[in-house]
Amino acid sequence: DTEVTQTPKHLVMGMTNKKSLKCEQHMGHRAMYWYKQKAKKPPELMFVYSYEKLSINESVPSRFSPECPNSSLLNLHLHALQPEDSALYLCASSQDRSQGYGYTFGSGTRLTVV
């Protein structure tokens, strides 16, 4: 299995809703990432988990809450989002954060906040 699977593919939520994005990989990768990408912009790093511990939080607002229940799963909990949070949310994994290997990306979750 050489894929990163993200669910759901599309999500529409209101500003008072609570929802979660899920990411799963079975490649034995020990580093997992959340990126946010808006139209015509590059992916921007949000969080990094290394060996199931949060190692980087790029000053992301607290309405985004990551969770890594085990080495294969990564969640992003969403609460009280704003319309400007609408974007493509990408999950990625790599063998090890300490090595400069390329990442494997999922197909993303297209989030629309209304």
Place this chain on the structure above:
Amino acid sequence: DQQVKQNSPSLSVQEGRISILNCDYTNSMFDYFLWYKKYPAEGPTFLISISSIKDKNEDGRFTVFLNKSAKHLSLHIVPSQPGDSAVYFCAANQAGTALIFGKGTTLSVSS
């Protein structure tokens, strides 16, 4: 401040010709440079990479060149095919840090 720059937002090439996508960077500590390809509504797909200790890496129709003194890398696609039409992102990182992406170049290959 952008550490990875792709100054050409778009490039149009005829099928069979060479496509050259360029990328500049400012951080001399980067260890790895990578190119990703992205279709609409999909996540980026890894294409090819190069370590900072090399100046060229080739994989089929794709070749990446690295000029460390100029802090410049380029991706050559020969011959270009219509299926190569996509957004190409240059990315870089150093050991222990996450990938940093350029803004992307949209390649259009016409038949």
